[in-house]
Amino acid sequence: MTASPYLETKNIQYVIDTAELVLNSSKDRRAGSVGEEQAQHIFMNELKKFCDETHEEQFRTHPGAGTLAEKVLCALLTLCVFLFYSAVNTGSVFTASIILLTSLVIFCIFSYKFIFDGTKLDFITPAKMSKNLSGVRYSRGETLNRVVLVARSDAPQSMRAHLNGSKSPFILSVCSLIGNTILFCSGLLFLFSGAPQKTGFFTFLSIICLGFVPFYIMSIFLINNHKVASGISSSIIPSSILLSVIKQLHDNSFRYEKTEICCLIVGSEYSSRAGAYNFAKKHKRLYKDIPTVFIPLEEITTSRKLSVFFKDGSGTKGSSEVASVIGEAAENLNINIQKETSLLGSSSYTPFAKNDFPACSLGTSKKHISKTISANSDKLQNVSRKAIADVGGLIIETLNYYDG
Numbered sequence: 001m002t003a004s005p006y007l008e009t010k011n012i013q014y015v016i017d018t019a020e021l022v023l024n025s026s027k028d029r030r031a032g033s034v035g036e037e038q039a040q041h042i043f044m045n046e047l048k049k050f051c052d053e054t055h056e057e058q059f060r061t062h063p064g065a066g067t068l069a070e071k072v073l074c075a076l077l078t079l080c081v082f083l084f085y086s087a088v089n090t091g092s093v094f095t096a097s098i099i100l101l102t103s104l105v106i107f108c109i110f111s112y113k114f115i116f117d118g119t120k121l122d123f124i125t126p127a128k129m130s131k132n133l134s135g136v137r138y139s140r141g142e143t144l145n146r147v148v149l150v151a152r153s154d155a156p157q158s159m160r161a162h163l164n165g166s167k168s169p170f171i172l173s174v175c176s177l178i179g180n181t182i183l184f185c186s187g188l189l190f191l192f193s194g195a196p197q198k199t200g201f202f203t204f205l206s207i208i209c210l211g212f213v214p215f216y217i218m219s220i221f222l223i224n225n226h227k228v229a230s231g232i233s234s235s236i237i238p239s240s241i242l243l244s245v246i247k248q249l250h251d252n253s254f255r256y257e258k259t260e261i262c263c264l265i266v267g268s269e270y271s272s273r274a275g276a277y278n279f280a281k282k283h284k285r286l287y288k289d290i291p292t293v294f295i296p297l298e299e300i301t302t303s304r305k306l307s308v309f310f311k312d313g314s315g316t317k318g319s320s321e322v323a324s325v326i327g328e329a330a331e332n333l334n335i336n337i338q339k340e341t342s343l344l345g346s347s348s349y350t351p352f353a354k355n356d357f358p359a360c361s362l363g364t365s366k367k368h369i370s371k372t373i374s375a376n377s378d379k380l381q382n383v384s385r386k387a388i389a390d391v392g393g394l395i396i397e398t399l400n401y402y403d404g
Helices: 007-024 036-050 065-090 093-115 165-190 200-211 213-222 236-251 271-282 319-333 385-403
Strands: 053-061 128-137 145-152 259-266 293-297 307-312 339-340 361-364
Touching: 007 036, 007 236, 036 053, 036 093, 036 145, 036 213, 036 259, 053 165, 053 271, 065 093, 065 145, 065 165, 065 200, 065 213, 065 236, 093 165, 093 319, 128 200, 128 271, 145 213, 145 236, 145 271, 145 307, 165 200, 165 213, 236 259, 259 271, 293 361, 307 319, 319 339, 319 385, 339 385
Parallel strands: 145 259, 145 293, 307 339
Antiparallel strands: 053 128, 128 259, 307 361
16 A cells, blocks of 8 residues: 655645744754753644654753864864974973873774764763654554654754865864874884984974864864854754654555554754664664664755765664665656765764664755755745655655555
C-alpha cells in the first residue's frame, strides 16, 4: 500500500505557517532556553494531533562545550608556538619538553572530543535540560519495519556565515590539526638534535609554526560566531516538513501496510546532538524489536542541491543502503540528489549509526547552505515552496519504498 508521493498544497502552506508560528513565539531557541521550550511546546501540540502516541523525554545537555574546548585548545596552541620560538632562540630543553607534552595532550583531547564524540569534557560548561519529542503512527497490519524521521527544534535566528560559510569551522579545525602536528614534529626533532641555539633550520621551522597562529586566533574568535539572520533559520524547515508529512497521512486516514512511522524532534542547536545520542542509547534495545532505520533531516534551503550524508568527517559511517533507498526514491521523482561526506562533527545521523542503527541524513549540500538564504531575510515567504514540496514528496516516496 503506497501513498501519493507529493505534498498537498495546504500542507506546503502548513510548513510555512508552523515555522512562522515558532519564529514569532520563540525568538531565541538556544539549547535549554525558554525559547527552545516554547518551540517544543508548539511542536508537541502538533504531534498530538496527528500521531497515535506521543512522548516527551528530558535529557541533560552542556551547550557550547565543544566550542569552548576548541577555543581553549587553540589558545594553548598559540602559546606553545611562541614558547617554541623562544626555545629555539635560547636552546632550552625544558621549554621544548613542555611544548612537546602540551602538543600531544592537545591532539589527544581534540581527537577524543571531535573525532570520537567524547562527552567526558562537557562539564566545562553548565548543564541545562532539554527534551526529545516523539510521535508514532502505527501500521495498518503487522508491523515489519519502522522508519524514524528526525529533525531538531531549530537554532537561534542566525547563521554561521564567516569566510567560507558553513565550511569555515571545518577549515579552521583542520588547520589547527596540521599546525599542531608540525609543532609536535618540530619540537621532537629539536630535542633529538640536542636543542641547538639559534640554528637556521629550527628558526625556519619556528617561523612555519608562527604562520599557523592567525588560524588559531580566527578559531578563537570566529568559530561559532554567528551572523544574524533576522527572520529565518534553515533548520526550522525540516521540523515543519516532518509534521506536514504526518499531518497528510492523518488527514487522509492513511496508514502503511507494514511500516510504523515515527517522528522524532530533538533539541535545538547543541542539544540536538546530545538529544539524538540520548534517544538512540535509551531506545537501542526497544527499537531492535523490528528493523528500524533513522533518517534525520539537516538544513534545507533548496531542492536543486539535495544530498544524502552517510559518512562524516571523523570517518563514522552511516548506512549506504538507506542512502540508496532515498536515492532510488529521488530518481523516481526526478529529483537531483548526490552523496556527500559531511563536515567534521556535523552529521545528524552519527548518534544513531554509532548505536548500530541504519541511518543517513538528508539535506542541502553543504556547499550551498549559506549561499541560498540571505542573512538579511526576514520573511518565511522567501523559502522555496518547491523545495518544501520536493522534500515532502521525497520523504513520502522513501516511506513507500520501505513499505514495499
